[in-house]
Amino acid sequence: MKSQFLPVLAIDLGGTKIRTALISNKGKIMAKEYSLTLASEGLEAMMGRMLSGIDRLLSLKNLAPFQLHGMSIAAAGAIDSEKGLVTSSPNLPGWHDVPVRDIVRSKYKVDPFLINDASAAALGEHEFGAGKGVNNLIYLTVGTGIGGGIIIDGKLYCGVSGSAGEIGHMTIDVNGTRCNCGNTGCLEILASGTAMAKEATRRIKQGEGSSLTKIVEGKIENITAETVEFAARGGDYLALEVISKAATYLGVGMVNLANIFNPEMIIVGGGVAKMGELLLEPARRVVQERAFKLPAKAVRIVPAQLGDDSGLVGAAVFAFQQKI
Amino acid sequence: MKSQFLPVLAIDLGGTKIRTALISNKGKIMAKEYSLTLASEGLEAMMGRMLSGIDRLLSLKNLAPFQLHGMSIAAAGAIDSEKGLVTSSPNLPGWHDVPVRDIVRSKYKVDPFLINDASAAALGEHEFGAGKGVNNLIYLTVGTGIGGGIIIDGKLYCGVSGSAGEIGHMTIDVNGTRCNCGNTGCLEILASGTAMAKEATRRIKQGEGSSLTKIVEGKIENITAETVEFAARGGDYLALEVISKAATYLGVGMVNLANIFNPEMIIVGGGVAKMGELLLEPARRVVQERAFKLPAKAVRIVPAQLGDDSGLVGAAVFAFQQKI
Numbered sequence: 001m002k003s004q005f006l007p008v009l010a011i012d013l014g015g016t017k018i019r020t021a022l023i024s025n026k027g028k029i030m031a032k033e034y035s036l037t038l039a040s041e042g043l044e045a046m047m048g049r050m051l052s053g054i055d056r057l058l059s060l061k062n063l064a065p066f067q068l069h070g071m072s073i074a075a076a077g078a079i080d081s082e083k084g085l086v087t088s089s090p091n092l093p094g095w096h097d098v099p100v101r102d103i104v105r106s107k108y109k110v111d112p113f114l115i116n117d118a119s120a121a122a123l124g125e126h127e128f129g130a131g132k133g134v135n136n137l138i139y140l141t142v143g144t145g146i147g148g149g150i151i152i153d154g155k156l157y158c159g160v161s162g163s164a165g166e167i168g169h170m171t172i173d174v175n176g177t178r179c180n181c182g183n184t185g186c187l188e189i190l191a192s193g194t195a196m197a198k199e200a201t202r203r204i205k206q207g208e209g210s211s212l213t214k215i216v217e218g219k220i221e222n223i224t225a226e227t228v229e230f231a232a233r234g235g236d237y238l239a240l241e242v243i244s245k246a247a248t249y250l251g252v253g254m255v256n257l258a259n260i261f262n263p264e265m266i267i268v269g270g271g272v273a274k275m276g277e278l279l280l281e282p283a284r285r286v287v288q289e290r291a292f293k294l295p296a297k298a299v300r301i302v303p304a305q306l307g308d309d310s311g312l313v314g315a316a317v318f319a320f321q322q323k324i
Numbered sequence: 325m326k327s328q329f330l331p332v333l334a335i336d337l338g339g340t341k342i343r344t345a346l347i348s349n350k351g352k353i354m355a356k357e358y359s360l361t362l363a364s365e366g367l368e369a370m371m372g373r374m375l376s377g378i379d380r381l382l383s384l385k386n387l388a389p390f391q392l393h394g395m396s397i398a399a400a401g402a403i404d405s406e407k408g409l410v411t412s413s414p415n416l417p418g419w420h421d422v423p424v425r426d427i428v429r430s431k432y433k434v435d436p437f438l439i440n441d442a443s444a445a446a447l448g449e450h451e452f453g454a455g456k457g458v459n460n461l462i463y464l465t466v467g468t469g470i471g472g473g474i475i476i477d478g479k480l481y482c483g484v485s486g487s488a489g490e491i492g493h494m495t496i497d498v499n500g501t502r503c504n505c506g507n508t509g510c511l512e513i514l515a516s517g518t519a520m521a522k523e524a525t526r527r528i529k530q531g532e533g534s535s536l537t538k539i540v541e542g543k544i545e546n547i548t549a550e551t552v553e554f555a556a557r558g559g560d561y562l563a564l565e566v567i568s569k570a571a572t573y574l575g576v577g578m579v580n581l582a583n584i585f586n587p588e589m590i591i592v593g594g595g596v597a598k599m600g601e602l603l604l605e606p607a608r609r610v611v612q613e614r615a616f617k618l619p620a621k622a623v624r625i626v627p628a629q630l631g632d633d634s635g636l637v638g639a640a641v642f643a644f645q646q647k648i
Contacts (some may be wrong), residue, residue, distance in 0.1 A: 078618065087618075136484055148584075152476055159586025160460055163618040166583040171576050171614075173498045174509075183579060183614040185498075252495050255507060256580070259490040260472075262483025290495075290507040294402065294487040 006069040008316040009054060012117060013075040013100075015039065015091030015144060018046070020053040021309070022061060023316035025069070027128035029309060031061055039092050046092075047103055054108070071112035072319035073100055074120035074311040076147075081114050081162050090145055090180060115318045117141075117311045119165055121269055121304070122149020123156050123321075124314030129305035130267045138263050139304070140167060141270035142250065142279070146188040149314075150261075156318075168192070172252050190249040193225030193272040200228050200242045210238035225272050232278060247279045251286025258287055258295040269304030276303060330393040332640040333378060336441060337399040337424075339363065339415030339468060342370070344377040345633070346385060347640035349393070351452035353633060355385055363416050370416075371427055378432070395436035396643035397424055398444035398635040400471075405438050405486055414469055414504065439642045441465075441635045443489055445593055445628070446473020447480050447645075448638030453629035454591045462587050463628070464491060465594035466574065466603070470512040474585075480642075492516070496576050514573040517549030517596040524552050524566045534562035553599050571603045575610025582611055582619040593628030600627060 004025045012019040014037060021032040033056060035049045058065070065071075077089025084101025086092070104112045115123075122131075122139035131137045131151065139149040146168030150157040158164050168188035169181050176185025189195055201223050204210055212231045216222040231239035254266055268280060284301050291299075306313055328349045336343040338361060345356040357380060359373045382389070389395075401413025408425025410416070428436045439447075446463035449455045455463070455475065463473040470492030474481040482488050492512035493505050500509025513519055525547050528534055536555045540546040555563035578590055592604060608625050615623075630637055 078616070150584075152481065157476065157585075159619065159622075160588040161586055161618045161622045163616060164584065164586040166616055166619075169583045169616065170494075170580040171496050174496045174514075174573065174576050175499070181616065183583075184576075190498075249498065252498050252508075256494040259493045259507075260474075260488065260584075262485055262488040262490075264484040292402070292487060292490055292493065292505065294485045295483065295490075298483075298485045 003069065004320060006067060008069050008319040009057060009071045010312045010315040010319070011050060011054070011071070011073045011112075012120075012311040012315065013037070013050065013073055013086075013092070014117065014311070015076055018050050018053055019308070019312055020050075020057050021312045021316075022057060022063075023313060025320050027124075027313050027316070029312070031057055032309075032312075033057060033060075037092070039094070043094065043098065051103075051107055054104075065108040065110045068110070070319040070322075071104060071108070071110050072315040073104070073112050073114050074117040074315040075100065075114065076117045078163060079114050079116050084111075084114055086114070113315070113319050113322060115315060116147070116149075116165070118147030119149040119156055119158070120312075120314030120318060121306075121310035122151055122165070122267075122314065123317045124306050124310040124312070125267050125269065125304050126151045126154075127317045128313055129310060130302050131265055134265045136261065136263045137265040137267060138167070138257050138261060139267045139269065140250075140253075142192060142268060142272040143270035144192060144194055146192050146253075147270075167253065167257070170253060170256060172249065172256070187249065187253040191246045191253065196225045196228050196242050196246050196272070197223050199245065200239060203238055203242070208238055211236040212239060229275050229278065243275065243278055244282050247282035248286055250279065251283035252290070254283055254287050254299075254301065255291045258291040258299050262295040263299055266299055266301045267304050268301065269306075269310055273303055327393065328644060330391060332393045332643040333381060333395045334636045334639040334643070335374060335378070335395070335397045335436075336444075336635040336639065337361070337374065337397060337410075337416075338441065338635070339400055342374050342377055343632070343636055344374075344381050345636045345640075346381060346387075347637060349644050351448075351637050351640070353636070355381055356633075356636070357381060357384075361416070363418070367418065367422065375427075375431055378428075389432040389434045392434070394643040394646070395428060395432070395434050396639040397428070397436050397438050398441040398639040399424065399438065400441045402487060403438050403440050408435075408438055410438070437639070437643050437646060439639060440471070440473075440489070442471030443473040443480055443482070444638030444642060445630075445634035446475055446489070446591075446638065447641045448630055448634040448636070449591050449593065449628050450475045450478075451641045452637055453634060454626050455589055458589045460585065460587045461589040461591060462491070462581050462585060463591045463593065464574075464577075466516060466592060466596040467594035468516060468518050470516050471594075491577065491581065494577060494580060496573065496580070511573065511577040515570045515577065520549045520552050520566050520570050520596070521547050523569065524563060527562055527566070532562055535560045536563060549596050553602065556602060567599065567602055568606050571606035572610055574603065575607035576614070578607055578611050578623075578625065579615045582615040582623050586619040587623055590623055590625045591628050592625065593630075593634055597627055
């Protein structure tokens with residue numbers, strides 16, 4: 001059995017960045033670095049950048065792979081943990097059955113663990129973040145898309161094929177538009193950062209006025225959730241409305257989670273969650289108005305505490321929890 | 325500790341019937357009887373009928389309360405198990421904080437267990453019905469309303485305040501009509517037996533032809549899910565469409581459950597589930613079309629096996645699982 005006192009080398013394989021870190025069993029980040037994902041440059045280049053990142057981190061701390069508790073990869077996509085594949089990933093276009101485990105093993109003679117990034121973030125927040133000591137919680141990541149992770153009885157709930165937690169792909173508008181996933185009216189296409197940017201763009205194209213047009217210097221195709229937030233913080237009416245609408249949808253998703261899971265806590269992380277109360281306040285109000293009394297009273301809806309590191313930290317937690 | 329070889333006296337307190345049974349730890353029903361609920365006659369009369377039912381069953385088998393492993397009540401409503409109350413019940417109008425436990429205790433000097441009826445049915449089906457040996461499953465009861473029970477890691481999942489499993493009150497049509505629960509576009513108002521009867525009635529009132537009109541002898545206010553089923557089995561187009569539409573909504577609810585829980589099985593019980601494949605076939609198709617591949621492939625959608633007894637049997641299972 002590997003010592004719990006050796007660090008885990010954790011990798012967060014995201015749509016924008018590949019982040020690597022050495023993390024202790026107390027969740028402490030001992031070293032960290034990143035490179036850009038640049039998925040458009042192709043799979044091989046991207047895997048090369050991941051391996052270089054691992055190398056740099058190992059040499060920085062003068063460590064050999066056998067001096068690690070293990071390696072652990074959190075990836076934005078559906079994981080086949082048995083075969084060690086990322087089977088598909090909405091934010092890593094062109095990824096189909098990528099043998100990430102084999103790629104790492106062939107270089108370092110180490111079998112890395114593989115976990116979905118939202119599941120990892122749920123674990124990270126449960127062990128060392130907002131959910132410390134909370135036995136039943138749902139973690140929601142709101143960014144380009146919406147993902148989720150479920151902690152039940154203090155453990156990550158993965159389902160029978162390891163794919164549980166796809167909370168962003170819950171239909172809440174059965175007559176709504178088609179989602180990329182093939183389903184209809186998913187929470188993700190109504191409440192994600194992408195949804196906010198699209199909605200703001202649509203309204204401005206229809207002739208509504210907004211300071212956003214000036215913020216993006218007339219290039220409305222450059223509107224993002226961040227620019228919408230920036231405009232909203234400056235008091236822009238359209239931006240405030242767009243965020244409030246998305247937050248209401250997010251609240252409807254949370255009502256479903258509250259009625260089904262009766263959880264102690266819903267933690268909201270991911271890029272868009274940086275909007276903070278702008279997003280959480282309306283969502284909380286919807287839950288109080290619409291969910292059953294008992295679960296509405298029980299659930300605390302809070303922001304994540306580990307920020308961009310929740311996936312990395314969670315990947316490490318996942319590795320420490322395995323028997324090796 | 326009470327012997328596991330004594331039977332449990334189980335009570336199913338439903339909107340239509342009060343059913344009582346003596347049940348062994350192998351799930352065998354040794355004696356069973358029922359009376360009508362007649363909730364409209366008031367609380368006291370109804371509790372009187374429940375107590376008489378218990379008395380008849382005890383005297384039939386010549387048993388005293390101390391010769392039972394315990395008593396266990398499954399009730400259609402929200403349970404406060406700490407205080408022993410049925411706090412509210414959609415199908416038992418006028419019920420608010422009814423001290424069912426005290427009522428039973430004061431007569432028999434026995435503290436009965438209390439459990440929500442859909443949760444009980446989930447337990448019953450998991451131990452002795454369609455879900456035997458299945459570790460992760462969702463039980464859905466489709467009748468007047470839609471309820472649910474969740475089995476995770478072989479155990480009933482209750483949530484932090486014991487109210488988990490309100491699957492019927494998941495919004496799937498955010499722009500839809502208001503539900504009695506205060507939420508909007510709930511699965512229950514789109515796919516329950518009540519929803520089917522309402523939809524058929526609405527369409528006939530608007531002038532559409534259907535054999536249903538003849539079946540209810542012109543009294544279209546008498547249309548129920550049962551008459552809709554009867555008409556559908558006779559090939560009635562409108563009835564078939566109404567069922568197919570409700571089944572599609574039910575399928576959408578199951579897509580959400582599949583994506584979120586990635587369960588091994590979804591079991592469908594309750595009065596309307598007697599429609600069998602008429603209901604399950606379209607629902608299964610929707611799941612295959614819209615859910616993520618892994619959970620769609622993994623989930624088996626099957627009818628309940630214990631019929632009207634799943635709640636009774638589950639109440640007994642619940643009692644046998646408690647430490648007493």
